[in-house]
Amino acid sequence: MPARFVIEIWIYAMSLLTIVLPLYYVNWNISKIPLPLAIVVFTPPVIIITFFMPKKFLLENGVVKLCSLTRCKEYQVLEDKGFVDRKDVWKRYMFCSGWRFPLSAWALCPDGNMYFSTLRCNDKWRVLRIKNKEEYTLWLCG
Structure with a gap:
């Protein structure tokens, strides 16, 4: 059971990364993005995953x-x-x-x-x- 839980967490993390990594790649250096813009860019993927992923x-x-x-x-x-x-x-x-x-x-x-x-x-x-x-x-x- 714990192994299955770890696999599920890993899959959720990978699905989040598939959305976030292209945004990170486009912006090259994430530390140069102003905080309000970072919130606007990275909040929707988190909301989409928590609201829609079965x-x-x-x-x-x-x-x-x-x-x-x-x-x-x-x-x-x-x-x-x-x-x-x-x-x-x-x-x-x-x-x-x-x-x-x-x-x-x-x-x-x-x-x-x-x-x-x-x-x-x-x-x-x-x-x-x-x-x-x-x-x-x-x-x-x-």
């Missing part, structure tokens, strides 16, 4: 909760279609809106599919039909 999901009593580090959204489960063992699902959500990262996703596609995968995804996807304001087909992994 952390966990809970499925109980006909309700599924999809959670990031700072928020949870609830959906009513209409139908559980079971598990699907697919390794190519990530190709489907790469061009949808939302969080897309090679190891995790919280993406909503225009065709009515929603993809939610945490860092523990092992390519065994659970397919659910859910409803909040609209109906979606939810692909859960993790």
Whole structure:
């Protein structure tokens, strides 16, 4: 368990670095950036990661909760279609809106599919039909 926690922290840090390092590279010397500008440049990536990066999901009593580090959204489960063992699902959500990262996703596609995968995804996807304001087909992994 502690090893998995260290791996998750490492992945969160690397995802933050993928956003911050190009900004650092462009500015060459970070110490020459005025503090207000540094705050404006580096705060949005931190907010994006804490608000959108999937952390966990809970499925109980006909309700599924999809959670990031700072928020949870609830959906009513209409139908559980079971598990699907697919390794190519990530190709489907790469061009949808939302969080897309090679190891995790919280993406909503225009065709009515929603993809939610945490860092523990092992390519065994659970397919659910859910409803909040609209109906979606939810692909859960993790």
